[in-house]
Amino acid sequence: MTRTRRLLVAAAAATAAALALAACSSGGSGGGSGASTSSADFGYVNQGKLTIATAEPAYSPWVQDDKPESGKGFEAAVAYAVAGKLGFAKDDVTWVRTTFDQAIAPGPKTFDVNLQQFSITDERKKAVDFSSPYYETTQAVVTTEDSPAAKATSLADLKKLTIGAQSATTSFDAAEKSIAPTGGVQAFNSNDDAKLALESKQVDAIVVDLPTAFYLRDAELKKGVIVGQLPKVAGQKGDEFGLVLAKGSPLTKKVSAAVDALRADGTLDELAQKWLAADGDAPVLK
Numbered sequence: 001m002t003r004t005r006r007l008l009v010a011a012a013a014a015t016a017a018a019l020a021l022a023a024c025s026s027g028g029s030g031g032g033s034g035a036s037t038s039s040a041d042f043g044y045v046n047q048g049k050l051t052i053a054t055a056e057p058a059y060s061p062w063v064q065d066d067k068p069e070s071g072k073g074f075e076a077a078v079a080y081a082v083a084g085k086l087g088f089a090k091d092d093v094t095w096v097r098t099t100f101d102q103a104i105a106p107g108p109k110t111f112d113v114n115l116q117q118f119s120i121t122d123e124r125k126k127a128v129d130f131s132s133p134y135y136e137t138t139q140a141v142v143t144t145e146d147s148p149a150a151k152a153t154s155l156a157d158l159k160k161l162t163i164g165a166q167s168a169t170t171s172f173d174a175a176e177k178s179i180a181p182t183g184g185v186q187a188f189n190s191n192d193d194a195k196l197a198l199e200s201k202q203v204d205a206i207v208v209d210l211p212t213a214f215y216l217r218d219a220e221l222k223k224g225v226i227v228g229q230l231p232k233v234a235g236q237k238g239d240e241f242g243l244v245l246a247k248g249s250p251l252t253k254k255v256s257a258a259v260d261a262l263r264a265d266g267t268l269d270e271l272a273q274k275w276l277a278a279d280g281d282a283p284v285l286k
Helices: 003-025 074-085 100-104 155-159 170-179 191-199 210-220 252-264 267-275
Strands: 050-054 093-097 128-130 135-137 139-144 163-166 185-188 205-209 224-229 239-241 244-246
Touching: 050 074, 074 093, 074 252, 074 267, 139 170, 139 191, 139 210, 155 170, 163 170, 163 191, 170 185, 170 205, 185 191, 191 205, 191 210, 205 210, 210 224, 252 267
Parallel strands: 050 093, 163 185, 163 205
Antiparallel strands: 128 244, 135 239, 139 205, 139 224
16 A cells, blocks of 8 residues: 555544544434433433432322323423423433432432422522422411311411421421411421321421412312411512422523423413312412
């Protein structure tokens, strides 16, 4: 082989190698099994999959029958709608479970996004990222017919009673600020624990978000009663739920854009109307 020929062959090989390297490192906008690049290039925790987390167990109306993979329940349906906007087919969605506290703690995550009624707060933003809000709600007081809280018609009526809520949540904060019960708010690890305490008369009433209040009243509690909604703080929005991502996740902007698109095209409103109850029979307490 002549020197000129050898140089031409070497140049062609170098060009081919450069093209191959460029193809391997090129970006893209979607995911799913049809994606031509590794999901790691986009910040996903599992190649070719969108890994979504929720609570264990997860309750209606957010997830029906603790089966998020069914897509039934408001948050399960929102999760698949977001996945679709990101370019993932339903079969390319993987579900994992975390506790509420694990999800909002600093550090690496086992999920790409997490939905379990996480209220967007400045304090939590120090540890994790949030998407744009996919739902806005208020907090409500729930009790049973045989509890003294059932006759309450004002915040003052509740102040002297025993009130419970899940710890480290906006429900707990709202109970402290709006009701400020004389004995303090009783803290529980989960809404389910708070509900059991109500049923066993350890507390007179509990505070949860409004859709959960309707579900507890209509499906979980025997003779459940919604006393009313806690008032919003003047000049502030209601409680906004966002998808949680790892702090600094490269997916945050994409997930927020997906949520914004679902809001703009009416999907979020349609899903809320389908899965969440209206608030007509839950008066605002004063």
